[in-house]
Amino acid sequence: METEDSSSENGLLHRKQALYSSLDSCFEIQKEMYRGQQYSQIYFARLHLMRTLLYSLLPNWKPHIHVCTVIGLEEGKECIIVGTLYKHMKLKPSILEEYSKERSATPLVRPHNFMHPDDHLILEDESGRIKVCGDVLLPSVYVTGVVVALHGKETGTGDFWVEDVMEAGIPHQIERPIKSGEDKYVIFVSGLDIGSSTSNPLKFQLLVDHITGHLGDKKEQSIAAKIVRVIIAGNSVEIPRGLLNGQNLGSKDQFTLSEPIKELDIQLTQIAAGIPVDIMPGPNDPANFSLPQQPLHRCLFPSSSAYNTFRSCPNPHLFQLDDVSLLGTSGQNIDDLEKYSDANDKLEFLERTLRWRHVAPTAPNTLGCYPFTDRDPFFVETCPHVYFVGNQEKYETRLIKGAEGQIVRLICIPRFSETGVAVVLNLRNLECHALSFGTEFG
Incomplete structure (x- = not known):
């Protein structure tokens, strides 16, 4: 009107x-009522929702590559895994460090950004977690909580070498x-x-x-x-x-x-x-x-x-x-x-x-x-x-x-x-x- x-x-x-x-x-x-529930449940709900979506996109991305879980990885075997990224950050504030004696003499000035060159990404699902590496998945771009599909293979050191990554993409409009x-x-x-x-x-x-x-x-x-x-x-x-x-x-x-x-x-x-x-x-x-x-x-x-x-x-x-x-x-x-x-x-x-x-x-x-x-x-x-x-x-x-x-x-x-x-x-x-x-x- x-x-x-x-x-x-x-x-x-x-x-x-x-x-x-x-x-x-x-x-x-x-x-909703708070009954002492933990935050793992919202992560599980997110992973379940996003994984269903990413699975539906796989046939148009890499239809001939096997999809497996973290626990099902085999060394040197090419596959796709879907999970939630966790970003391990050296400078990320921790409440335990705030009260540690070692930090008592350290200035409490916090940087504007907590990025560090040693930051790395870990992918996890219900079965386990694995450190991911490679030039495709940049730690500077991603944050903890993002659900992605990764194409690659497990290395001899126990890491997952990423050859390609698929995000959920901009949704339908x-x-x-x-x-x-x-x-x-x-x-x-x-x-x-x-x-x-x-x-x-x-x-x-x-x-x-x-x-x-x-x-x-x-x-x-x-x-x-x-x-x-x-x-x-x-x-x-x-x-x-x-x-x-x-x-x-x-x-x-x-x-x-x-x-x-x-x-x-x-x-x-x-x-x-x-x-x-x-x-x-x-x-x-x-x-x-x-x-x-x-x-x-x-x-x-x-x-x-x-x-x-x-x-x-x-x-x-x-x-x-x-x-x-x-x-x-x-x-x-x-x-x-x-x-x-x-x-x-x-x-x-x-x-x-x-x-x-x-x-x-x-x-x-x-x-x-x-x-x-x-x-x-x-x-x-x-x-x-x-x-x-x-x-x-x-x-x-x-x-x-x-x-x-x-x-x-x-x-x-x-x-x-x-x-x-x-x-x-x-x-x-x-x-x-x-x-x-x-x-x-x-």
Whole structure:
């Protein structure tokens, strides 16, 4: 359903609308209960799911090569094994090392990236594990938790020499209908960090005024009328951590703690009064730490939640606008990949997660997640048309194409409090550009 964009008789502009469908049910933790279960079960569920998928792809990859398990390997015999990669890292932080006496004299400064030349990969399935080697499977690219199919043979030293590797690949994509359509825009913003020293209330108010059509002349307002939704991708507030020490708070501290959330609610009310808005939790927001983060409680937003245009959503967030599928996170999955692997840019990490068909492959090894027992909610079943990630250093975007003709718009959303940059996406053609408020953008 959409409204006319032309001026009516009384000179008012009508805002366009887009049909919204939430697909977040897979990220909701409702009937699950923690009963002391271990994380081995989510790894088993992931391996079972991915192995079934990889087996279905083998006939088109190497149909004449025998498939076996790790325990069934024979020295010098060519075969294919499917399993989960584990990356042995020399510099990976360990809680045991934190408390060891040997480390007491060692500086606690942590490197930005934990890569080391001696890192190596191990493949494991239910039957066992084996160290993999060769020039095809680079430890700098892969991380713990990725399920792959490896073609090679066992060496005399007990390692598996890899000759070729097959990933799950970018999943099937539901094709968007080719039609002329009209421009409809989605605004992405993250890292508002209201309450922090870097937050500028004026910049955010300018963004709100632009979205709601209170800035510019008639031409700019007609463009603003084509904005159909606002997505806030995490880290909306910054709460002073020093106050959260488990003790009862005085009235002054209570005010300091709640003030950023109250200010956010006021701003969201201005947006929700005129346009649908989705807010996702981030690592600094008052939400659960582990993925999938559950929606921020509506009681935090007494004013804005009164509007039916306001939606508190989980992280990751999967939804559909008209015929366009969108998937995004608040940035934890990509930030964690950056610590344990190398890439030319953040967009390459996004592309890898699509090729691996897993939003957060490092969970639960180095990225906290709920210990699911019978499913892995981070598996990417169908390819989104737009894949976004919030709280990044700078704005980046790229259009990638899959082997089956899939087209995906990758977007890195910068922290608004530091850059003053929001991102605009056109649903009609997936074109994307940055919108800067109060700062230069190069």
